[in-house]
Amino acid sequence: MIQKIIVYLLLYIIVLGILYSFFVLVPTESAEFPILRLLIVGFASVLLTKYFFYMIISPWHSVTVAYNKYKYHRNTNIQAYEPKVSVLIPARNEENGVITTVKALLKSTYTNMEIIIINNGYTDNTEKNVKELIKDYYNSIYYHEPHIALFYRYEHSDGKGNALNNGLKRAQGDIIVSIDADSYVPATTIENFVAHFRDPKTMAAVGNVKIGNTHALLGVIQHLEFIFSFYFKKGDSLLSSIYIIGGAAGAFRKEVFKQLGGYNTTNITEDIQLSVRLQAAGINSISIWHLGGNGWF
Amino acid sequence: MGVVIAMVAFMLVYMATDSLIYHIVAGFLSLILISNFFAQAITNLLNNSRSHE
Numbered sequence: 001m002i003q004k005i006i007v008y009l010l011l012y013i014i015v016l017g018i019l020y021s022f023f024v025l026v027p028t029e030s031a032e033f034p035i036l037r038l039l040i041v042g043f044a045s046v047l048l049t050k051y052f053f054y055m056i057i058s059p060w061h062s063v064t065v066a067y068n069k070y071k072y073h074r075n076t077n078i079q080a081y082e083p084k085v086s087v088l089i090p091a092r093n094e095e096n097g098v099i100t101t102v103k104a105l106l107k108s109t110y111t112n113m114e115i116i117i118i119n120n121g122y123t124d125n126t127e128k129n130v131k132e133l134i135k136d137y138y139n140s141i142y143y144h145e146p147h148i149a150l151f152y153r154y155e156h157s158d159g160k161g162n163a164l165n166n167g168l169k170r171a172q173g174d175i176i177v178s179i180d181a182d183s184y185v186p187a188t189t190i191e192n193f194v195a196h197f198r199d200p201k202t203m204a205a206v207g208n209v210k211i212g213n214t215h216a217l218l219g220v221i222q223h224l225e226f227i228f229s230f231y232f233k234k235g236d237s238l239l240s241s242i243y244i245i246g247g248a249a250g251a252f253r254k255e256v257f258k259q260l261g262g263y264n265t266t267n268i269t270e271d272i273q274l275s276v277r278l279q280a281a282g283i284n285s286i287s288i289w290h291l292g293g294n295g296w297f
Numbered sequence: 298m299g300v301v302i303a304m305v306a307f308m309l310v311y312m313a314t315d316s317l318i319y320h321i322v323a324g325f326l327s328l329i330l331i332s333n334f335f336a337q338a339i340t341n342l343l344n345n346s347r348s349h350e
Contacts, residue, residue: 052325059336066343 003217007224054235061234072198081198085113085190086173089181090163090247095125097182099133104184106137106148110191113148116170117181120155120163127154160247161263161270168262176257178271180248184212193251196286203256204278204285206233206242207249242285245278247271256283 072078087105091098098117105115119126134150155166164178175197179185189207196205208230211223236242245252250271260277263270278285 052329055329056325056332059333062340063336063343066340070343070346 001215004214004220007217007220011224051232054232057238058231058235061237064238068199081194082110082112083174083194083197084172085110085175085177085194086167086171087113087115087177087179087190088164088167088171089115089117089179090160090167091117091119091122091126091130091181092160092163093122093124093126094181095129098126099129101179101181101183101185102130102133102150104186105179105190106150107187108148108185108190109187110194111148113190114151114172115148116151116153116167118153118155118163118167120160120166121158127152157265159265159268159270161265161267164247164270165262165265168257171254174254175251176254177249177251178247183209183248185249189249197251197253201284202286203253203283204242204245204275205251206245206285207251208233209246209248237286240284241279243275243279244272245275245285259283 089098089101102115102117117130119130130152134152137150151170153166153170155163168176175194177190177193193205193207196202209226210230211219211226213219214223233242247270256278260274260281260283264273267273275285
């Protein structure tokens with residue numbers, strides 16, 4: 001909390017400082033580093049123009065979401081759309097995190113899904129904990145039809161890409177969702193994802209990820225970074241130019257993998273690599289706002 | 298709210314000057330404010346009309 005206040009305070013001081021400087025400082029001509037100054041102004045202008053432009057268009061993403069909801073509710077010939085969803089959770093040394101994530105997913109409002117946990121290379125109790133969870137789940141008195149299927153797989157090869165590809169081989173769903181093992185997933189997340197895939201043109205979607213751990217200074221800074229980057233993703237969505245469908249909350253139609261192949265196994269940012277291939281292939285993707293907030297319908 | 302107040306303050310400062318670059322920035326900020334205002338208004342309208350049905 002204190003770190004949060006310090007970071008916010010610093011940012012406000014910087015903003016006020018800039019504001020104050022407009023009144024006090026007088027521009028002076030300097031013969032030193034004219035090229036450097038030109039370069040700075042050049043790059044800053046491009047960046048600022050992009051930010052300004054995105055700040056103008058991003059709010060309209062909410063309008064399109066609201067309009068789609070409105071259109072959906074006015075449609076009297078609504079047909080049920082409940083495709084099977086496969087949720088892939090790669091977990092490497094996530095003995096605690098993965099359990100919390102899976103338990104949160106099991107509380108989902110959408111039940112036509114399977115959860116596949118892929119453990120690749122562990123030195124802790126990930127396998128033991130996951131197997132215990134699965135056993136408890138199937139023995140649970142709460143287990144009833146329709147239920148969410150829960151699977152465990154072990155991947156020998158290193159790397160998240162290999163783990164995800166292993167999960168893809170097992171996946172039976174029409175929609176593939178990848179979620180990080182250290183994420184907290186609200187109950188309506190999968191339902192929200194599915195709602196956006198109602199549009200047959202939508203081939204991929206990305207969720208709105210927020211940083212949960214804002215107790216440390218680094219967490220607060222990352223929290224701010226995520227607020228900005230995910231806000232601008234709304235603009236990207238309107239322009240069909242989303243270039244990162246993050247592994248923390250990304251969803252794809254199965255056809256995408258049939259067309260593009262699986263995840264890259266040599267790249268440590270396999271989610272960005274896949275997103276770039278998606279863009280290159282001209283495949284449409286959208287961003288979801290208020291993911292995990294109030295349900296769509 | 299804080300951001301909006303800061304932006305309005307910036308706009309007023311920029312508009313009080315004669316520099317061209319200030320006017321360009323002020324124009325952009327005005328567009329951001331107007332865009333946000335209308336987008337929010339239309340979103341609320343669509344959401345309200347759905348809840349009243």
